[in-house]
Amino acid sequence: MAKQASIIELQGTIGNITFVKTQDGFRARKAARVSAATIASSAGFQRTRENMAEFGHAGTTGRVLRQAFSILLKNAKGKRVTSRLLKEMMKVVKADTVNPRGLRNVVDGELGFLQGFEFNNSADLKTTLAALYTTSINRATGLMTVNIPALVPTETIKAPEGATHYRVVCGGAEIDFKAETYTADFEESPYLPWTATTAAALSLTANVTPASELPLFLVMGLQFFQEVNGTYYALKTGEFNALSIVKVDA
Incomplete structure (x- = not known):
């Protein structure tokens, strides 16, 4: 040396x-x-291969989850969402107490760890919406629901400067992580004025396959707009829009 x-x-x-x-x-x-062949076959790299397998699995399952909600994600521009979700998926994988190292997976792990994940870490839902909303997943019927009580928008919704209206969105998905497929459904509220006038209670639903045995995910978000002459313009392409996984049934 x-x-x-x-x-x-x-x-x-x-x-x-x-x-x-x-x-x-x-x-x-x-x-x-170190050559790829050595890493792939040498006994000295067994732990490395196991780590690589689980890391790759976490990356793949994170991608499938993002794809399931891509319709909403394009309007909620979070920073490093891929890497942040990968980190959470690795926690899910490591919670698998059934399979040996290298074969641990999200299905046998703890997918409930994903509940509360914020796709947009610059505008998280719990800060944006102060209302005590409720959520439910009925696996038998495939119905997923978000219920928001009557509220005064200017008091309970943190809107960005320039916003005149908001919209509540929800999405539900059943995801087959092994097959890398999913079924998703979405609903959104009408454009609602961000004013000091009380807004009526709101219920949004998403439907997936009844009696599904796959993991079920429910997301909810807030989108903000500026109304000019009857046209609603998104603010900064979703920078201020919140989107969160609000319920998981695995």
């Missing part, structure tokens, strides 16, 4: 040279390269 003679103490990798700090000072060594 070569010793660094420069007064500049480097740490990290530049090209194929790695700089490290040891008890004897800073050293430089050639970075080791």
